[in-house]
Amino acid sequence: MPSLDFRLLFAYAGSVSSTCRVSFDDGAGMTHTVSVSASSLYEAAALALAEFKRSGFALAAIGPGTRLTVAVETPSTTHELSVARLQSWLDSSGRTPREQAAKVTLRQILGRV
Numbered sequence: 232m233p234s235l236d237f238r239l240l241f242a243y244a245g246s247v248s249s250t251c252r253v254s255f256d257d258g259a260g261m262t263h264t265v266s267v268s269a270s271s272l273y274e275a276a277a278l279a280l281a282e283f284k285r286s287g288f289a290l291a292a293i294g295p296g297t298r299l300t301v302a303v304e305t306p307s308t309t310h311e312l313s314v315a316r317l318q319s320w321l322d323s324s325g326r327t328p329r330e331q332a333a334k335v336t337l338r339q340i341l342g343r344v
Contacts, residue, residue: 252302253279257292272310275301276317277337284341 253275254264265282269275276299283293295315302309321338325331 250304251275251279252304254300254302255283255293255297263292271333272301272312273317273320274333274337275303276312276314277321277341280314280317281340 248268248270250266251269252264252266254262256262263283265279265286267275267278267282269278279299279301280293293314295313295318297314298311299314299317300309300311321334321341321343323334325334
């Protein structure tokens, strides 16, 4: 999958949040879904990953190769990324102070420093 600019994936740049449904399929073929409010693809993925881990039901099923599907409700669009890609993005430097601050916050939510 080619690298896509985050601002192009969501209809609104800046700090406007969209409601997103984030899901993944576990090894038994069960689809797990949570709803989050986020202003970027990576923020939606990180918040959903934190919620999946918090719930405990998906703890063993999520790894770097897990594919997360992010469906933005309005406008209706769907995107996919791996947990490894999310981790790589979180580990990289932010291009702007706002992006760097968002990464710090998301790392804290996920329990990463």
